Amino acid sequence: MIHGDRERATRDIQKMFCAGGDKKIFSSIPFSLRKRLPGLHVNLATDFMAAAVVVWVWYGKFNLGLVIGLGMLLNLFFDGLAGASMPLPMRRLGLDPAQSSNIILTTVTDGMGFMAFLSLAVIFEQFLL
Numbered sequence: 001m002i003h004g005d006r007e008r009a010t011r012d013i014q015k016m017f018c019a020g021g022d023k024k025i026f027s028s029i030p031f032s033l034r035k036r037l038p039g040l041h042v043n044l045a046t047d048f049m050a051a052a053v054v055v056w057v058w059y060g061k062f063n064l065g066l067v068i069g070l071g072m073l074l075n076l077f078f079d080g081l082a083g084a085s086m087p088l089p090m091r092r093l094g095l096d097p098a099q100s101s102n103i104i105l106t107t108v109t110d111g112m113g114f115m116a117f118l119s120l121a122v123i124f125e126q127f128l129l
Contacts (some may be wrong), residue, residue: 048072063127071117078112079105 051072052065082105087097121128 004087043074061128063124065123066115067120067128071113071120073108074116074120075113078116079109082108082112 048069051069052062055065055068056062083101086101086104088096090100
């Protein structure tokens with residue numbers, strides 16, 4: 001009884017995160033991309049739309065929501081780039097990337113997110129006022 005419930009819960013959690021039961025830890029990259037990317041794109045689009053709608057409702061400015069959504073997109077790009085490239089120098093220095101990279105990734109996330117949002121706000125200033 002409990003084993004069946006645990007299996008169903010595992011399948012539900014995998015579906016929530018766009019990872020089916022056929023995806024394994026050591027699956028090939030093309031297989032993983034083919035399986036997960038469509039769901040992640042839908043998730044990303046709904047997150048941006050939600051941010052735009054919330055800003056539009058609170059501030060009455062749809063353009064501000066678009067600037068925040070673009071800032072989020074740029075932030076995610078730089079975070080992914082930093083997260084993917086961080087293990088290489090960490091291993092070369094003889095450090096465990098899982099334990100050593102968190103402060104660097106947090107700094108990149110915060111700094112690039114702040115810079116992306118402020119840069120876009122300056123670029124689109126005429127549409128925000």
